[in-house]
Amino acid sequence: MDNVKTIYKKSEGLSDFNLSYCPGCTHGIIHKLVAETLVELDVLDRSIGISSVGCSALNYDFFSCDMVQAAHGRAPAVATGIKRVKPNTIIFTYQGDGDLASIGIAEAIHAAHRSENITIVFVNNAIYGMTGGQMAPTTLIGQKTTTSQGGRDAHIHGLPLRISEMMATIPGATYIERVSVHNPQHVQKAKKALKKAFTIQKENKGFTLIEFISTCPVNWGLTPKDAIDWAVENMIPYYPLGVYKDKTVGEES
Amino acid sequence: MAKVLMKGNEAMALAAIYAGCEAFYGYPITPQNELPEYLSKHMALHGKAFVQSESEVAAINMVYGAAGAGARVMTSSSSPGIALKQEGITYIAGAELPAVIINVMRGGPGLGGIQPSQGDYKQITRGGGNGDYYLYSLAPESLQEAVDLIKESFDIADYFRNPVMIAVDGLIGQMMEPVDFDREVPKWDLLPKTWAADGNPQGREKNIINSLYLDPLVLEQHNLKLKAKYDEMRKNHQRYELINMKDADIVIVAYGSVARIARTAVEMLTEKGVKCGILKPITIFPYPDQAFAELPDSVRNLLVVEMSTGQMLDDVKIANEGKLPIHFYGRVGGVVPEAEEIVQAVLKIVGGENNG
Ligand SMILES: Cc1ncc(C[n+]2csc(CCOP(=O)(O)OP(=O)(O)O)c2C)c(N)n1
Ligand code: SF4
Numbered sequence: 001m002d003n004v005k006t007i008y009k010k011s012e013g014l015s016d017f018n019l020s021y022c023p024g025c026t027h028g029i030i031h032k033l034v035a036e037t038l039v040e041l042d043v044l045d046r047s048i049g050i051s052s053v054g055c056s057a058l059n060y061d062f063f064s065c066d067m068v069q070a071a072h073g074r075a076p077a078v079a080t081g082i083k084r085v086k087p088n089t090i091i092f093t094y095q096g097d098g099d100l101a102s103i104g105i106a107e108a109i110h111a112a113h114r115s116e117n118i119t120i121v122f123v124n125n126a127i128y129g130m131t132g133g134q135m136a137p138t139t140l141i142g143q144k145t146t147t148s149q150g151g152r153d154a155h156i157h158g159l160p161l162r163i164s165e166m167m168a169t170i171p172g173a174t175y176i177e178r179v180s181v182h183n184p185q186h187v188q189k190a191k192k193a194l195k196k197a198f199t200i201q202k203e204n205k206g207f208t209l210i211e212f213i214s215t216c217p218v219n220w221g222l223t224p225k226d227a228i229d230w231a232v233e234n235m236i237p238y239y240p241l242g243v244y245k246d247k248t249v250g251e252e253s
Numbered sequence: 254m255a256k257v258l259m260k261g262n263e264a265m266a267l268a269a270i271y272a273g274c275e276a277f278y279g280y281p282i283t284p285q286n287e288l289p290e291y292l293s294k295h296m297a298l299h300g301k302a303f304v305q306s307e308s309e310v311a312a313i314n315m316v317y318g319a320a321g322a323g324a325r326v327m328t329s330s331s332s333p334g335i336a337l338k339q340e341g342i343t344y345i346a347g348a349e350l351p352a353v354i355i356n357v358m359r360g361g362p363g364l365g366g367i368q369p370s371q372g373d374y375k376q377i378t379r380g381g382g383n384g385d386y387y388l389y390s391l392a393p394e395s396l397q398e399a400v401d402l403i404k405e406s407f408d409i410a411d412y413f414r415n416p417v418m419i420a421v422d423g424l425i426g427q428m429m430e431p432v433d434f435d436r437e438v439p440k441w442d443l444l445p446k447t448w449a450a451d452g453n454p455q456g457r458e459k460n461i462i463n464s465l466y467l468d469p470l471v472l473e474q475h476n477l478k479l480k481a482k483y484d485e486m487r488k489n490h491q492r493y494e495l496i497n498m499k500d501a502d503i504v505i506v507a508y509g510s511v512a513r514i515a516r517t518a519v520e521m522l523t524e525k526g527v528k529c530g531i532l533k534p535i536t537i538f539p540y541p542d543q544a545f546a547e548l549p550d551s552v553r554n555l556l557v558v559e560m561s562t563g564q565m566l567d568d569v570k571i572a573n574e575g576k577l578p579i580h581f582y583g584r585v586g587g588v589v590p591e592a593e594e595i596v597q598a599v600l601k602i603v604g605g606e607n608n609g
Contacts, residue, residue, distance in 0.1 A: 015459075048322070048452040060461045066450035068321050069463040071344050074314035077306065081318025081326070082452075084302035085276050089322075089452035107314070110307035 011035040013044050017061045024224020026214045027055060027123065029181045030190075031062055034092065034121055037194040038065065043090040043202060048082055050075040052104070054096035055129040073104020076111035079118045090201055092119045098128040101137040101161050108167070108209075115172040115206040119197045122163060125214040126235060133219030137161040140234055145219070160238065164211045168244035174206035176245040180213040180236060182228045189241075200248060213239060256431035262287035264396050264432050265329070265355060265419070268403035270295060271434055274353070275324040276302035278315035282334045283367045284423040285357035289329065309334040313341025313354075320350035321462035323449030325407050329355035331423070332373050333364060335381075342416055343382030346479070347464030351410035353403070354388070355419040357426040360587040368587025369423035371509060374564035377420050378538040385476050387483045388418040389490070390538040394513040396430040401438050402535075408441040413482055414448075420537060422560060424510040424589060486539045493541035494533040495548075497523075501530035503554045503603050506569055508534045511558050511590065518595035529599055537565070542572035554602050556580045558595055560588075 013035025021027045038044040047065040051057055053072035060067035070078040075093035083091050100108050100122050111118060127145055128134040135145040135152060138160050142151040152160070164178040175197055179190035190212065197208035213235050217227035259267070266288045269277070277296055279289045289305065296303040302319070306312040312328050319326040330338060335356045345352050358373050360366040380386045389409055393399040399421060406417040450460040466472035494512075497519050498504070505515045512533040522529045532548070532555075534541045555577050557569050563581050573579060582598040584590040 045454055046452045048450055050318075057465060058467075060463055064459060066452050066454060066459050067461045067463075068318060068450050069348075069461070069465055070317070071314060071340055074310065074317075074341070077311040077314035078318035078321075080304060080306075080311075081276070081278060081315030081320075082322045082450075084304060084315075085319045085324040085326070086322050086451055086453075091452075106307055107311050110311065113307075114304070 011039055013039045013064055015062055015064045019062055020058055021055060022218045024215065024217045024227060025055070026181050026212070029187060030121065030123060030212050030214065031059065033181075033187070033191045033194055034094070035063060037191065037198050038090070041195065041198050041202060043198065046088060047090040047092070050078050050091070050093040052093060052095040052099040053130075054099050056094050056096065056123070057130065059094060073099050073102070074107055075099070075104065076107040076116070076118065076120065080111055080114070080116050083116060083118055087117075090198065092121055094121045095123065096129065097122070097124045097126065097136045097138040101163050109170060112167055112170040112173040112207045112209070115174065117201055117204055117206055119201050120209040122209055122211045123214045124163065124211055124239065125216040127216050127219050129216045129219055133216075138163070140238060162239060164209070164244045167209055172207060173209070173245055174247045175200050175208040177243045178211040178213070178239060178241050180231070180241055182213070182232050205248060213241070256433045258429055258431050259396070260287055261396050261399065261421070261428050261430070262357065262426045263291045264400050265403055266291040266295070267434065268400040269327050269353070270299060272404045272407040273325050274301065274327050274407065276319045276326045277328065278304045278306050278312040278319070278326070279328045279330060280306050280309045280312050280334060282331045284359055284426050285329050285331050285355070288355065288357070288426070309337040310340060313338040313345070316352050317341050317345050317348070317350065320345060320352045321348065321449065322451045323446040327353040327355070329357065331357045331359045332361050332370070335373060336376070339382035342388070343380070343384055343386060344464050345416050346380070346386035346388070347384060348462050349414040350416070350462065351407070351414055352416045353406045353410055353419065354416055355403070355421070358420065358422045360585065366587040367423065369510065369560060369589055370585065370587055371422055371511065371560040372564070372585065373420070374537065374559070374561055377418050378540065378568070386479060387486070387538050388416050389413060389486055389536070390418040390420050391492070391535060392420045392508040392537050393425065393535070394509055394533065396425065396428065396432050397436070399425055400432050400434060401436055405438040408443060411443050412441040413486065415482060420509065422510050483539070490536065491539050491541040491543050492535035493544040494531075494535060495544060496531040496533060498530040498549055500528050500551045501549060502528040502551060503556060503599055504530045504532050504548060504552050505556050505558055505595065505599070506532045506534075506565070507558045508537060508565070511560060514590060514592050515558060515595055517592035518599065521592060521596045522599055527599060527603055540568045540572060545572040552577060554578050554580060556582060556599060556602060558590060558598070559583045560590070561585060
């Protein structure tokens with residue numbers, strides 16, 4: 001056939017496995033962005049991804065680079081262990097909010113504290129997806145989950161944790177940004193953020209974390225479209241998008 | 254190289270460097286601190302990785318990462334820290350990765366104390382974490398034996414693709430002894446680590462390090478594969494020493510530091526005309542039941558001596574197959590039994606001059 005051009009194809013950073021995510025879940029978009037970034041920065045063939053425990057636990061099958069499945073919350077420690085013996089690799093962890101903000105907060109903080117030259121892809125969907133919708137440290141006030149059935153109550157459950165803001169206070173961290181993938185413009189911005197983070201890693205400039213506002217239509221009890229709207233109306237106001245830390249500012253580019 | 258006088262913890266650290274250890278990750282805890290302290294300096298001098306992690310949980314997961322990338326890696330700790338490492342250890346065993354873990358045991362339970370103990374025997378020999386797995390576990394009685402076994406342990410871990418536990422007590426960590434680092438140790442036939450997720454996929458499929466198998470039938474096959482490995486350890490890789498066994502009337506069963514103290518006790522008993530041997534397990538997993546089959550017919554009693562309330566007794570009972578009466582003498586809480594106490598315990602059984 002003449003005049004047929006390929007204008008879009010699946011990134012070679014992704015394998016041929018079907019993603020296991022629910023319809024409308026934004027985990028899939030985030031995978032695509034990570035995969036495209038690794039390819040565009042020409043680092044895919046020296047990348048190692050760390051799967052965590054959550055809905056993304058099986059993503060060692062989805063990325064086409066070498067992958068390591070880590071225990072719940074421990075991905076930044078696993079990443080440290082690898083990077084220290086294989087300094088020329090590009091290492092990313094892919095972690096949910098239960099994994100990173102709850103059980104794995106110490107590992108995340110200390111990887112930043114040591115300025116480990118790794119990139120954390122942090123997916124904040126304000127809930128524990130895989131285990132059926134329990135409350136996470138990032139669950140919003142009033143948000144109903146299976147373990148906060150009357151809605152999250154600050155007096156009982158505390159106030160939701162803002163991870164990017166907190167991680168930005170760590171002197172060792174190089175780059176921290178919060179992004180969203182709720183529309184094409186923001187998807188492009190999110191991709192830029194990932195590119196920035198992985199470029200920093202490529203140049204051995206230290207610890208980077210990109211937080212994604214993500215959806216969990218199934219456990220939020222919403223349609224995919226309503227879930228996107230809910231994230232925009234409720235999550236982004238509490239979790240404002242933007243760059244929280246950038247030690248590379250002022251450097252020549 | 255001539256023998257050098259070294260403290261146990263430092264000698265064990267240097268042995269790891271001799272074995273080609275490429276990374277050490279650990280968290281401070283008494284009585285093993287000299288080991289990471291030594292490595293914090295010397296790993297860097299050898300161009301190797303050293304990280305003082307934020308916790309034992311992080312340390313063992315760093316070990317998991319480095320092992321998965323194909324590096325020779327070690328961690329060390331003492332009892333409460335080893336308890337915390339169990340999560341990572343079961344992942345390492347589940348993902349079939351080689352790693353060396355040193356446990357310089359101290360008294361427990363809980364925070365316990367900081368003096369020598371063998372109170373982690375059950376935790377070490379039963380796997381320790383969740384699921385069906387075991388650690389190849391070596392229990393040296395002297396610094397020389399510890400150094401030799403650590404040098405070999407990296408090969409053993411690589412060979413079986415399984416974690417190896419070096420089980421010593423605070424006594425070995427803290428004592429000073431002359432050690433020869435150049436003694437030959439057995440070399441194992443090792444295959445290249447083509448399975449490693451090292452981010453260097455030149456000419457191979459991608460590698461995945463994983464212990465997750467959601468399909469029960471697949472996980473069952475994985476468990477059976479692991480079992481075959483442990484069966485092979487049990488069948489062909491038991492290690493033990495039979496000491497002073499000729500015409501022995503009674504046999505002390507003891508490992509680690511206690512076996513060494515028992516040697517002195519046996520000398521004292523020989524002077525008293527008591528024929529006492531020692532059965533010293535060197536592997537506590539696999540438990541050396543073959544040694545019990547080799548005991549001479551002259552033996553009429555077994556005396557198990559431990560720095561625990563009798564954690565090894567179950568294994569002795571299984572290995573003994575109900576043949577001989579089993580007695581027990583133990584000190585706990587960080588109290589080390591003296592040779593004279595062991596002599597008295599033996600005399601009480603065989604009937605001697607001080608019996609009564
Ligand atoms: C040590 C341990 N504790 C608990 C679990 C059970 N568990 C599996 S996934 C998960 C929560 C994951 O939630 P999150 O990180 O928010 O990811 P999501 O599923 O929402 O993508 C939990 C608690 C586990 N696997 N291991
Ligand atoms: S449960 Fe939620 S987070 Fe998990 S795949 Fe489904 S929609 Fe996504």
